[in-house]
Amino acid sequence: MRRQGLVCHLGLQRHLFTVGRDWCRKFIRVNMASATRRIVCSFRQHKLFYLKSRLQYNAVALPFNLAGPYGYVEQIHPLATRFFHASKTFYGEKVPFKLSDIGEGITEVTVKEWYVKEGDKVAQFDPICEVQSDKASVTITSRYDGLISKLHYAVDEMAKVGTPLVDIEVSGSVSEAPVEELQEKDAIPLGEREESLELELPAEKVLTTPSVRKMASDLKINLRNVQGTGRDGRILKEDMLRHIESLSSSKSTPKPSQVPQQQAKAVERETTSQQPSPSTKTPQIIRPSVPVGVDRSEPIKGFKKAMAKSMTASLRIPHFGYCDEIDMTSMAALRHSLKENPMVKERGIKLSFMPFFIKAASMALHHFPVLNSSVDEACENITYKASHNIGFAMDTSLGLIVPNVKNVQSLSVMDVAIELARLQELGNKGSLGATDLTGGTFTLSNIGSIGGTYAKPVIMSPEVAIGAIGRVQVLPRFNSKGEVVRASIMQVSWSADHRVIDGASMARFSNLWKAYLENPSTMILDLK
Amino acid sequence: MNIFRNSYLLLRYHQVKITRLGNMNSYYPVSIIATRSIADDVSKKLVFISKSNNIFENLALEDWFYKNFDFENQSLLFMWVNTPCVVIGRHQNPWLEVNLKNLSQNSVLLSRRNSGGGTVYHDQGNLNCSFFTSRARYNRKYNLETICGSIRSHWNLDLTISPKEDILLNSYKVSGTASKLGHRNAYHHCTLLVDVDPSLLHQMLNVHELGIQSNSTPSVRSPTLNLKACCPEISVDEVIHILGCYYIKNSPLCFQGFDFVTPSEENFPGNFVIIIT
Numbered sequence: 001m002r003r004q005g006l007v008c009h010l011g012l013q014r015h016l017f018t019v020g021r022d023w024c025r026k027f028i029r030v031n032m033a034s035a036t037r038r039i040v041c042s043f044r045q046h047k048l049f050y051l052k053s054r055l056q057y058n059a060v061a062l063p064f065n066l067a068g069p070y071g072y073v074e075q076i077h078p079l080a081t082r083f084f085h086a087s088k089t090f091y092g093e094k095v096p097f098k099l100s101d102i103g104e105g106i107t108e109v110t111v112k113e114w115y116v117k118e119g120d121k122v123a124q125f126d127p128i129c130e131v132q133s134d135k136a137s138v139t140i141t142s143r144y145d146g147l148i149s150k151l152h153y154a155v156d157e158m159a160k161v162g163t164p165l166v167d168i169e170v171s172g173s174v175s176e177a178p179v180e181e182l183q184e185k186d187a188i189p190l191g192e193r194e195e196s197l198e199l200e201l202p203a204e205k206v207l208t209t210p211s212v213r214k215m216a217s218d219l220k221i222n223l224r225n226v227q228g229t230g231r232d233g234r235i236l237k238e239d240m241l242r243h244i245e246s247l248s249s250s251k252s253t254p255k256p257s258q259v260p261q262q263q264a265k266a267v268e269r270e271t272t273s274q275q276p277s278p279s280t281k282t283p284q285i286i287r288p289s290v291p292v293g294v295d296r297s298e299p300i301k302g303f304k305k306a307m308a309k310s311m312t313a314s315l316r317i318p319h320f321g322y323c324d325e326i327d328m329t330s331m332a333a334l335r336h337s338l339k340e341n342p343m344v345k346e347r348g349i350k351l352s353f354m355p356f357f358i359k360a361a362s363m364a365l366h367h368f369p370v371l372n373s374s375v376d377e378a379c380e381n382i383t384y385k386a387s388h389n390i391g392f393a394m395d396t397s398l399g400l401i402v403p404n405v406k407n408v409q410s411l412s413v414m415d416v417a418i419e420l421a422r423l424q425e426l427g428n429k430g431s432l433g434a435t436d437l438t439g440g441t442f443t444l445s446n447i448g449s450i451g452g453t454y455a456k457p458v459i460m461s462p463e464v465a466i467g468a469i470g471r472v473q474v475l476p477r478f479n480s481k482g483e484v485v486r487a488s489i490m491q492v493s494w495s496a497d498h499r500v501i502d503g504a505s506m507a508r509f510s511n512l513w514k515a516y517l518e519n520p521s522t523m524i525l526d527l528k
Numbered sequence: 529m530n531i532f533r534n535s536y537l538l539l540r541y542h543q544v545k546i547t548r549l550g551n552m553n554s555y556y557p558v559s560i561i562a563t564r565s566i567a568d569d570v571s572k573k574l575v576f577i578s579k580s581n582n583i584f585e586n587l588a589l590e591d592w593f594y595k596n597f598d599f600e601n602q603s604l605l606f607m608w609v610n611t612p613c614v615v616i617g618r619h620q621n622p623w624l625e626v627n628l629k630n631l632s633q634n635s636v637l638l639s640r641r642n643s644g645g646g647t648v649y650h651d652q653g654n655l656n657c658s659f660f661t662s663r664a665r666y667n668r669k670y671n672l673e674t675i676c677g678s679i680r681s682h683w684n685l686d687l688t689i690s691p692k693e694d695i696l697l698n699s700y701k702v703s704g705t706a707s708k709l710g711h712r713n714a715y716h717h718c719t720l721l722v723d724v725d726p727s728l729l730h731q732m733l734n735v736h737e738l739g740i741q742s743n744s745t746p747s748v749r750s751p752t753l754n755l756k757a758c759c760p761e762i763s764v765d766e767v768i769h770i771l772g773c774y775y776i777k778n779s780p781l782c783f784q785g786f787d788f789v790t791p792s793e794e795n796f797p798g799n800f801v802i803i804i805t
Contacts, residue, residue, distance in 0.1 A: 137644035
């Protein structure tokens with residue numbers, strides 16, 4: 001078998017292939033007559049075919065040296081082969097290929113080199129030009145397969161990012177040239193595959209395997225309509241089968257436009273059926289027309305806004321509650337006796353229960369420092385605060401504010417009382433300073449002064465615990481002898497951050513605080 | 529914490545406008561360019577050190593890495609040192625940049641590199657670092673920060689990065705930078721003047737007016753300084769070691785080790801045309 005050489009022009013590269021002679025004969029008969037049209041070659045040898053389809057080029061194969069018994073063979077100038085696939089009937093619209101964003105905030109670049117010229121054929125990812133920006137040299141590669149129709153910039157011109165760099169004639173909708181009779185007869189199985197390849201040659205090539213393509217072409221399915229689930233949107237065989245199923249099933253089921261109408265009608269029927277029954281059962285009630293007030297809206301400002309903000313922050317804390325009852329009989333008696341005491345009278349301070357509560361809380365916090373701690377936002381660090389800055393809730397005309405008494409651990413009950421009085425005065429005037437309002441580590445809310453027994457207080461971020469003290473009520477209780485005695489009972493409700501405090505710690509703290517208040521003389525034991 | 533530092537650096541790099549929102553300081557990146565931070569993904573970090581001192585071999589190897597390596601999941605720092613030579617940028621004219629008479633007299637080599645930028649003089653006291661990444665992860669500033677950070681941490685030299693992305697020491701240039709971006713890979717390489725002969729440097733790059741008009745990229749001349757002038761203990765080998773360790777340290781993966789590579793045809797074969805028979 002005489003072997004002849006074919007020179008295959010693949011873009012700018014020349015590859016040397018050799019094929020058998022009898023095939024060559026076939027090729028000549030098929031393609032010589034259609035030399036002006038785009039020529040697609042089909043190689044019998046598998047290797048060559050694989051090369052061609054991988055490179056996604058249209059290979060133009062022409063015999064360069066044929067001397068044979070075929071008579072009508074002409075010797076074609078090898079340079080002329082370049083232009084065989086430049087026929088305009090084949091390619092589609094001109095797409096301006098814009099200079100994409102290079103990054104680093106660069107808006108202008110200098111075009112330094114062109115790798116293509118007008119009329120050149122390019123494939124996707126072929127380098128088109130080299131641009132330089134500052135010290136970065138960028139190689140711009142083509143996004144489409146097609147033909148370069150216009151270069152917008154010359155070498156050393158400044159190109160703006162986002163403006164068209166080149167115009168590419170993309171092989172979009174393929175106007176298929178009328179297939180030759182010879183072609184069909186001679187290269188039937190391969191020829192069909194070529195056609196299906198051509199059909200999918202536009203700008204964004206659909207990624208599939210050749211077997212799937214054959215299936216699509218056999219069943220006359222457009223691959224663009226099939227949903228691909230493989231990598232990069234590849235259409236797998238399963239996708240094709242699913243598409244086929246859906247096509248066949250959609251024909252059998254009724255039209256989707258009819259179904260919702262039917263459903264709507266059904267719903268209507270149901271509602272109309274329901275309406276008559278209730279109206280018949282209830283009697284007609286005549287209501288006189290009442291003048292309706294007007295809605296009033298105002299922006300949330302000042303203290304209310306601060307409260308809203310802090311409450312939203314507190315919502316993130318997981319609260320747990322612990323409530324208890326305290327027998328305030330002894331404490332009430334103590335306070336009553338101290339009122340008459342000349343020392344208290346001299347200092348002119350009104351002694352309420354609050355200083356005792358605050359001081360007792362501070363003394364109990366010595367034993368349970370975890371309740372006097374602070375947690376950060378992400379709950380990664382816990383800070384055990386050294387000073388007991390115990391806040392107390394104050395209801396003013398402007399709203400709820402929580403000033404705090406600083407360093408209660410080093411203050412006596414009297415000092416606490418004096419400080420409380422000062423803060424209350426300032427609060428009533430509305431002139432509390434930032435230092436008084438910030439830096440609190442623990443809070444006590446005496447809602448009982450207004451009313452209520454048990455409450456569910458909200459922890460003030462970034463603290464971890466809060467207590468709400470209820471009203472002192474006189475209630476019957478059993479004493480140690482089993483007799484019913486009257487006792488001044490006060491409820492306390494604690495809330496703590498369950499991320500850092502467990503129920504046992506809270507309970508023990510509450511018991512200690514309760515012990516101090518039920519037996520005020522025990523406070524003397526822990527005096528510092 | 530390194531992860532936070534790197535992403536903070538990336539944020540700072542993209543920051544264009546700073547707005548103050550009440551009491552909060554927040555940096556508002558106006559133009560957010562979609563680049564992945566190097567520290568975000570778990571990518572391998574390689575360090576290669578060239579055993580060759582030939583500028584042509586090293587440039588060829590650099591080109592080989594750019595064309596043939598896949599940097600999707602890895603980044604590479606390639607460090608090389610050359611015998612005395614002058615390297616001009618891709619789009620430069622050697623007649624305008626280099627004093628060719630002095631070049632031939634001192635038998636200094638002349639080469640053109642593939643990336644843009646200006647002309648540099650290399651010798652045994654100059655370290656070249658090439659940072660290879662995928663196109664998406666290309667970040668010049670991060671690479672320069674790595675170099676500055678490593679030298680600053682070890683020798684306590686106050687290196688800063690100028691707006692033109694040169695490394696400055698006391699407002700003298702100690703490094704020149706250039707990069708090349710392709711559609712898949714990108715590299716950024718820079719020089720580092722550790723202990724270069726300053727007289728030879730000036731002789732080579734000192735060009736008299738020749739009256740040539742050219743469209744080539746002109747070099748911007750800047751006064752230079754050796755790192756050794758400010759810190760006598762520094763040497764190129766130590767910088768290689770420290771920079772390599774620092775580069776790998778920021779990687780979440782464990783220490784990979786340095787590889788010494790010899791640029792040769794056997795180790796890095798070129799492309800060849802397939803002939804099918």
